Amino acid sequence: MTAGVIDFLQLTVAGLSAGSAYGLVAVGFVTIHSVTGIINLAQGEFAMVAAFVAIALLAAGLPLPIAGLLAVLVVALGAAVVERVAIAPAAGSSVVAYIMLTLGVSITLKASVLLIEGPQSKALPAFTGGILSFGGVLVRPQDLWILAATLVAALGLYAFLERTVTGKAFRACAEQPTAARLVGVSPARMSTLSFVLAGTVGAVAGVVSSPVIQTDWNIGLFLGLKGFVAASLGGLASIPAAIAGGLLLGVVESLGAFYVSSGLRDAIAFFVLIVVLVARPGGVFGRTQAAARV
């Protein structure tokens, strides 16, 4: 392989790895938005808090896998508490009120972590060390961990939504809320569940990506914004499209930073967002808005 091809493949793998994290955060946006209509501005903070919980548990002497799983569990339950305490009491409020509430949650989480952990960034150690070479293409093992964790989380979510009674009730509530109530599905419970699912996928993203992105108190802003861009590629309605949107964004970012300018890395996401919102407000992979409403 020529050096150019190797560069391209290496950048693509790095992009897929970063994009997996965006995709998982995006899935969190979709699960909450599809059931409650809320854009959860604290979605990135779920990832950030999970990483810090895992780092703290590791420092307290727990083995890395246990620390990671516990961190995901803590954030999933924490997300349920957030929904019950901050979101549910405002049932029936306007979109703006919910934006304020989730923004408030986001700021509270950021400020708490800043007070406890300080401003410096921390990171979990890579799950396995070394570097792998595939025909000259160098890959960090952590990138494979990230891809694998994304795959497991996505398949787990898929199995839950497609195979379990509660998962089907969740989809019913997203597709046709009035009819879901009429068959006995409680919208309040499904709202809590949507936060648990969003907390879980966000936390997985935060924990597995911590070794490569360096977690600090403000990282949730970038993860959240990029996850939102990825979710909007699918019209905020489709989980597979959100993951695909995340992967696509990650790759475009990685290639753009190398071939165009590394200073553009973070601007690319917003450029993509503007283009999508202007040209295809229903999402690139999504249906058009009119069709989505039927």
Added chain:
Amino acid sequence: MTQAAPRLTVEGLSAGYGRIEVLHGLGLAVAPGELLAVVGANGAGKTTLLRVISGLLPARAGRVLLDGRAVTGMAAEKLASAGLAHVPENRLVFPGMSVADNLSLGAYARRRGSGEAVERDRRFVLDLFPRLADRLAQPAGTLSGGEQQMLAIGRGLMAGPKLLLLDEPSLGLAPKLVSEIFAVLGRLRDQGDLGIVLVEQNARAALRIADRAIVLDRGQVLLQGTPKALLDDSRVQAAYLGRGYTEVAR
């Protein structure tokens, strides 16, 4: 021994949206095994009446009793497990989910109940609507309007209800499908002690299968009686059956 309570009793019911009151002190009752047709013009409050009974819309005054038990103000998702099934206007099937999943969600409120009873109801529904049996794996959104209506009714029956509310099942359907669906409603009426409230714009078809009927007008009960008495009433003929139109116009 006391006489069994009516399946449904509605007393002095008022309800509305915002500053507009749609129902003004409305009352009615449905006995077990009875099919009550509710007819009336657009905007008479037919859909609002069903929405209040099933808990989708709060009542402003009055009460709703299911089997003699007050259920006024109970949330729709709770009423589903109290034996009430509401087949809403425009069907509202779950479009991205299969016909089979739509039906099993109909039994969602019975999760803790016996799987055997659910399976029996499933066979009953597929026997009533054999077209659904051929399309179990198909997404509900790809069904025709008539099939979606059948699915919506089937989903309601999967709750094993004591009271079935039907909102405009004939809406937008070809005449042949309307008679197919009304034939099934006739079968449901003749079997067991299911109480049925049938809201219909198509008054003639509804009166043909009803045991009793009421005519709603601007949120109040204008007339009630047997279908025959209503069909013979000149006011009903003029306003809802299209007969005598020329005399009124002149």
